[in-house]
Amino acid sequence: MAAGIAVAGIVGLGLLAIPAGAGAAPQLPPVSAEDLVSSVLAAHPGPLNGTVELDNNLGLPALPGIPQAADGTSTARIWTDGTSKARAQVPSGTGERTLVADGTTFWSWNSADKSVTKAPEGNRPATTPEKAATDPAAAATEAIAKLRATSVVSVDGTAEVAGRPAYALVLTPAPTERTLLREVRVAVDSETRMPLQLAVLANGSSDPALQVGFSDITFGPQDASLFTFTPPPGSTVTTPDQTAKPAKPEGPPAGATKPTVVGDGWDTVLVASMPRQDAGAAPRRGSFDLSSLGTPVSGTWGSGRLITTAVAAAIITDDGRIAIGAVPEQVLTAALAK
Amino acid sequence: MTTATATAAPLGRLLGAELRWVLRRPRTLVMLGVFALVPVLISIGVAVAGSRPGAGLIGQIGGNGLVLPIAAITLSLTLLLPLAVAMAAADAIAGETASGTLRGLLIAPVGRLRLVVMKAFGVLVVAALATLVIAVVGVVAGLVVVGGADGQLVTLSGTSVGLGGALGRVALVVVWAVVQLAAVGAIALAISAFTEHPLVVLASVLGGLIVFGVLGAIPSLNWLQPYLLTSGWGAGADALRDPLPLGGLLESTWRALCYLAVGAGLTTYRMLRRDA
Secondary structure, three states, X not given: OHHHHHHHHHHHHHHHHOOOXXXXXXXXXXXXXXXXXXXXXXXXXXXXXXXEEEEEOOOOOOEOOEHHHOOEEEEEEEEEOOOOOEEEEEEEOOEEEEEEEOOOEEEEEEXXXXXXXXXXXXXOOOOOHHHHHHOHHHHHHHHHHHHHHHEEEEEEEEEEEOOEEEEEEEEEEOOOOOOOXXXXXXXXXXXXXXXXXXXXXXXXXXOOOEEEEEEXXXXXXXXXXXXXXXXXXXXXXXXXXXXOOOOOOOOOOOOOOOOEEEOOHHHOEEEEEOOOOOOOOOOOOOOOOHHHOOXXXXXXXXXXXXXXXXXXXXXXXXXXEEEXXXXXXXXXXXXXXX | OOOOOOOOOOHHHHHHHHHHHHHOOHHHHHHHHHHHHHHHHHHHHHHHHOOOOOOHHHHHHOOOOOHHHHHHHHHHHOXXXXXXXXXXXXXXXXXXXXXXXXXXXXHOOOOHHHHHHHHHHHHHHHHHHHHHHHHHHHHHHHHXXXXXXXXXXXXXXXXXXXXXXXXXXXXXXXXXXXXXXXHHHHHHHHHHHHOOOHHHHHHHHHHHHHHHHHHHOOHHHHHHHHHOHHHHHHHHHHHHOOOOOOHHHHHHHHHHHHHHHHHHHHHHHHHHHOOO
16 A cells, blocks of 8 residues: 555656657548648637747757757747737746737846836837747748748648647658758647647758747637736836847847848848958957857858858858858858859 | 554644654754744845846845745755755654654554654644745845835736735745655655664755756756656746746646655555564
8 A cells, every 4th residue: 555655656757757749649631731821821810828839959059148049948938919919928947038019019028137128019129039939820820931832732640739639731842942951840720720830850850950839829818918018116127229220139230231032942042241340349249259160161252161050051251241041051152152 | 564453642642742842852943043044144145235136036036025035945945945854854763763762652552654644744844834934034034124126026027916916926835845845855754764864864865856956957867857856946936927837836746746655655664564
């Protein structure tokens, strides 16, 4: 009897270690890939809340200020009313960042220094890592819209994601595409047709290089008070200068020209020029020395350093240009030579 | 096998006797006094340092006194509170074996199961009292020495919670911490039942916690995390988030209950079969 209780405790510990969602694939009516894609692009899931998990195996170095960029798992809790109001909370061990869009103002709270940044809705930074990490549905929809023309789209059975039955939509690059990626898998909720999970798989690896998706999700009306933010007592509120660009380390540095896009679909290459730093000036806070990374390469386009990860490659030339894409080195050098 | 047939003394009287026995020990009282000092010292440190924001939970206390009880419990849970529980558990069985007084209890007309319940109750009372002392002194010191943010708790998420809600969150952390400590206490009691040296209990519990901490910090041993009692101990800080995420607290509570079952099962198994 007493020994049985001890054994039950050990069994309980084993049960706790079993990951959730390891059940059988749900039975769903078959759907054609074309229908599924068009229903995803037309989906309006409405108000919802959930927990988003980002699993990053890109092999990037830890960037200052963006812990999500380094390898590892990070989570965020999100709420949206289905229109323009949204709230995202990105917890860390003993802190939290809260982002609230209340329809007119964009609030950003950082518990580490108890600071609040307040910006009008139109001035909000378009793509922050937090935003990409907290909105897998938008990221997946965008990926489908951009890649469907150059992809073989298929439905690869069903799976259970975030406790909901979902179709597995697979985008494989067309044979003419020159890319490091093997496929992009999107789990589409069978009922609302909202993407629940996006996984990027690279050649030569069975584990996703990047996976972002809901670990739990609830559809339904949300408490309106979640979409308001009142700076708490003891916090410092800053309003960034309206004319200046938001001084975010991840934003494009002032002076950089608009990047040019070479190619389309899977082998898109972005070519941009980096701002020339004054020789004597101290490095900008949040930036780090890129010349310590990668291997030196040279060609008719000039010389520079090649940085490769599982899913992408980048060349930073000595004359301050940068070419980046999910492509092999040859495609990058061809884009630089143009 | 000895069966619990002769039960002359009612359970209430047994528990009362154990309670007096535990609380009259000078070391228990000194220990509770030391626990009262933990939040006081933190509050003085924070008050002297000013309300400059700093790293970790301690950095959140400045100008936000109601964080203090939760931060103090979370900090003490890593080593100090388990030490107190392990000490109580070491005294409960191994200590009495060493001083020869357990023999009297084993041959007394008290069921062995009742004896285990009585000893476990004593350990649980120490765990609950130690946590409560930190919480109560923490709330008072937080409000008096540090000063609350307009009598409110500013959560890590940037929202404000009123005094009632803040006290509710402190109570939640106290209950959660006592369950975690009960798990430590159950394992400590099991060790205590198998040895006659109280020091062995202390050394194995503290050594085990340190080993768990090291194992939890090794990235390649990530798969081990769900089995380690200590891996959920950061969840106490979740009480400072808004809306309250219960996932981490619930998961670590389930894990603690599993450890509790293992410890209680082994303790009972050993005590039922033990010679006087």
